[in-house]
Amino acid sequence: MNAALLIDFGSTYTKLRAVDLGERRVIGAGQGPSTVTSDILLGMKAALADLERRCGALPHFRYRLASSSAAGGLRMVTVGLVRELTAEAARQAALGAGARLVGTFAYRLTPADLERIAQLRPDILLLAGGTDGGNAAVVLHNAAALAAGALECPVVYAGNREAADEARALLGEKLIACTENVMPEFNVLNIEPARAAIRRVFIDRIVHAKGIDRAAAEFDAVLMPTPAAVLEGARLLADGLPGTRGLGDLLVVDPGGATTDVHSVAAGEPAAGVVRQGLPEPRVKRTVEGDLGMRHNAAAIASAAGLDAIARDAGLDPERAGALLAEVSADIGRLPANAEETAFDQALARAAVRIAVERHCGRTEIVYTATGPVTVQHGKDLTRVATVIGTGGALVASAAPRAVLAMALADPANPFALRPRAPRLLLDREYVLYACGLLQSVEPQAALELALGNLSELDQDTAHERTRHA
Amino acid sequence: MPGRARTIVTGVIGSDTHIVGNRILAMALEKAGYRVVALGALTPAADFVRAAVETRAEAILVSSLYGQGELDCRGFRDLCVEAGLEDILLYVGGNLVVGKRSWEETAQTYLEMGFDRVAPPGMRSDTVIEWLERDFAARERGLRRAET
Numbered sequence: 001m002n003a004a005l006l007i008d009f010g011s012t013y014t015k016l017r018a019v020d021l022g023e024r025r026v027i028g029a030g031q032g033p034s035t036v037t038s039d040i041l042l043g044m045k046a047a048l049a050d051l052e053r054r055c056g057a058l059p060h061f062r063y064r065l066a067s068s069s070a071a072g073g074l075r076m077v078t079v080g081l082v083r084e085l086t087a088e089a090a091r092q093a094a095l096g097a098g099a100r101l102v103g104t105f106a107y108r109l110t111p112a113d114l115e116r117i118a119q120l121r122p123d124i125l126l127l128a129g130g131t132d133g134g135n136a137a138v139v140l141h142n143a144a145a146l147a148a149g150a151l152e153c154p155v156v157y158a159g160n161r162e163a164a165d166e167a168r169a170l171l172g173e174k175l176i177a178c179t180e181n182v183m184p185e186f187n188v189l190n191i192e193p194a195r196a197a198i199r200r201v202f203i204d205r206i207v208h209a210k211g212i213d214r215a216a217a218e219f220d221a222v223l224m225p226t227p228a229a230v231l232e233g234a235r236l237l238a239d240g241l242p243g244t245r246g247l248g249d250l251l252v253v254d255p256g257g258a259t260t261d262v263h264s265v266a267a268g269e270p271a272a273g274v275v276r277q278g279l280p281e282p283r284v285k286r287t288v289e290g291d292l293g294m295r296h297n298a299a300a301i302a303s304a305a306g307l308d309a310i311a312r313d314a315g316l317d318p319e320r321a322g323a324l325l326a327e328v329s330a331d332i333g334r335l336p337a338n339a340e341e342t343a344f345d346q347a348l349a350r351a352a353v354r355i356a357v358e359r360h361c362g363r364t365e366i367v368y369t370a371t372g373p374v375t376v377q378h379g380k381d382l383t384r385v386a387t388v389i390g391t392g393g394a395l396v397a398s399a400a401p402r403a404v405l406a407m408a409l410a411d412p413a414n415p416f417a418l419r420p421r422a423p424r425l426l427l428d429r430e431y432v433l434y435a436c437g438l439l440q441s442v443e444p445q446a447a448l449e450l451a452l453g454n455l456s457e458l459d460q461d462t463a464h465e466r467t468r469h470a
Numbered sequence: 471m472p473g474r475a476r477t478i479v480t481g482v483i484g485s486d487t488h489i490v491g492n493r494i495l496a497m498a499l500e501k502a503g504y505r506v507v508a509l510g511a512l513t514p515a516a517d518f519v520r521a522a523v524e525t526r527a528e529a530i531l532v533s534s535l536y537g538q539g540e541l542d543c544r545g546f547r548d549l550c551v552e553a554g555l556e557d558i559l560l561y562v563g564g565n566l567v568v569g570k571r572s573w574e575e576t577a578q579t580y581l582e583m584g585f586d587r588v589a590p591p592g593m594r595s596d597t598v599i600e601w602l603e604r605d606f607a608a609r610e611r612g613l614r615r616a617e618t
Contacts, residue, residue: 082520133505134477134525186507186525275512367512369485370536376512 003027003059004443006435007044007066007219008226009212010034011073014043016051017435018058024449026430028055036070041215048218064219065438069226071210073100074202077122079146080106080182081129081138086159088279089182090128093158093191095286097198098228099124109142114149122153123206124176124198127167130160132184143167147174154201158182158194176201189280199224223441226434227286230254230391231263233437235284236444237389237451238265244448249385251420252433253357253408254392255349257332258293260356261286261392268362268380268418278378285380287360292352294345294394295332298325305351314347316340321347335397342399349394354407362418377418383410385420389455391428401427402458426455476606477527479518481509482564484542488535491564495531498595504602515542519549522558529559529602532585539566540579547584559605559615561598563589586615 002022008015012034018027030051035043052058076099080087087106094101102120105113117125125146129139139159146155147170154176157167161181168175177200180193207213207222224232230252240246249266263286270276291300302310302325311321324344328334336342362379390405398404402425410419432454439447480496482489489511496508507525509517518530530550534542543562550558562585567576577588587601604616 082524085520085524131525133474135523136526183524186521277512367485369487369512370538371487374485374487374512 001059003061004063004065004439005061005219006438007047007064008229008434009036009040009043009066009068009070009215009222010226011069011071014040014047015431016047017431018051018055018061019435019439019450021062021439021443021446021450024446024453026432026435026450026454027059029430030054034070036211039214040070040212041218044215044218063439063442065442066212066219066222067224067226067229067434067438068207068210068212068222069100070212073227074098074198074206074225075100075102075121075123076126076198077101077103077105077117077120078126079109079128079142080104081135082106084279085187086128086130086183089189089191090126090158090194092189092282092285093182093194094126094198095288096191096228096231096282096284097195097202098225098231098286099198100225101288108138109145114145114151118150123209124201125151125153125155126194126198127155127157128159128182128194130163130181131186132161132181134160134186136160136163136166139163140166140170143170147171154205156194156197156201158197176205187279189282191282199228223438227261227288229434229437230261231284231286231437232440233433233435233447233451234263234389235265236436236440236448237433241444241448244445244452246448247387247452249382250387250389251357251360251382251385251408251423252389252391253353253395253405254390255292255294255352255356255394255404256392257394258290258296260289260292260352262289262356262360264360264380264382264385266380266382266385268382270377270381271383274364274375274377274381276377281362281380285360287356289352289356289359292356294348294352295328295334298329298348301348301352301355304355310344310347310351313350314340314343316344345394346398346400346404349398349404350407352394353404357408357419358414358417363416364418365416379418381418383418383421385423387426388420388423389426389428389433390458391431391433395427396429405458425458427458429456430454475503475505476529477505477507477525478529478531478602479507479509479522479525479527480531480533481513481518482511482533482535483513483515483518484534484536484538485512486534486536486538486542487511488533488564491535492533495533495595495598498599499531502599515546515549518546519553519555522550522555523553527558528606529561531598532560532562533564534562534566535564537565537568539564540568543580543583543585545583550584557614559587559602559609560585561587561589561601563593563598565591567591
């Protein structure tokens, strides 16, 4: 058998997937604790034993590929000049690299900013600022300030090309990579080189710094941070390969315990007659909603959506919903144990998906001009996206995943939010998107077919599901 | 700064879609050797300033043709000062005269708002380029702008 082992060194669990590359199917899954704080090998061994228990003697694995979100994930701080321009471009580059963004800064760094950055203890700092040939003073001020400060982490420079040499001299050994500007010209986004540089630093340095390479005997390579694997999987699934069509424009929603991630692969060009404003967004875009998490941030979901609305959606009275909210917030490992708790979790997930997708997608507004009304678009128009995929534990465990995922769809009551109108809804029951993202680096064709063949179609609403109509 | 093209930001301010004159001006400026950051129609005042900061522009040329320029341009210089661009050259042009006001009175209003030059309707792009050359030369002599 031609098999691959895919490893996710997570913050809570070490998760394994064994894949039969010839048959394009998942053989089995195994799980152990995350032991990155003691010896990562222990959790890995436990996970392997679990995998063996579930699917019998393990085959020889041709590839053993890993991703990691252990030890706090890839913690990053980004620094740019204007908040809406190079600072935003730097943010997009870090998110696209799969980072956990812990701070974003703009303009000249102050002593207080530097102190804050040192407290945030990033693994990598991305320094941008100025278009090529544009402002150099601020990025150089920031390079000098970072060089003189207490910051210990490596710096990736992706700012004004004209200032790169001077920045390199200022930063000395703190500078680990110098790459193309995230915004070489005004309003032109160029985040791929910075993404690639961040990923290289992650592989070369961070994997070791976090002690993950202590399990090196059990894997061939740690390729990327875990969120980047899902994004790479989504990209391949959308684009396909020569000879094998992909699914075209798509959106992936992952409501997790601490955050809700949304990925889109779509240009999101405005419809005819609509004027686009603001910074163009990357075609492969990832957003992370740090305030929408099913457990760690359940209270934040309730405050964003309104506890009354969540109670109504769950069919509970507000007091009961409030009590349940207190319970899940206090016990983050809790799984729903009865019908009431299941309904409450379902309502939380629905709210998280609705708000996260609304923030990810673009929006329009009507501007009244002397020559009549004009529609202006900010962000990406994802109304014509053909496929929406749900992934992650909250959706896979849900009894009515379609009702959760349908919250990603356009709402006639809010026509200005450019969410998908009539997509196919798919569920990633076996985490194949993640597996596809890792495998595409070695066997792209098998990776693509694995993902194409193993996503389940969510059928039309069953009677007990409440969905709204797009 | 010899050997280095100066950067100029252009655009049509406010809820104004009249882009043609602004395009012609941008093309003429490029031909004259400037780097042009053309923001196009429907541009909020703050976007001119953000673009100028990031690209280290030395002048912002604002167009307004739909009669609401005075409202849109109010506070423009203050925005620049706020962003650390207190010395940037600011020109405005288009259809700035509204109602029965004279050109002189209109131009004075914009000069008081902090614009360095105010272009009347029908202005040729060549004249704008001459203004720029004279003003940049004056700046190298330490003046705010040329006398004429």
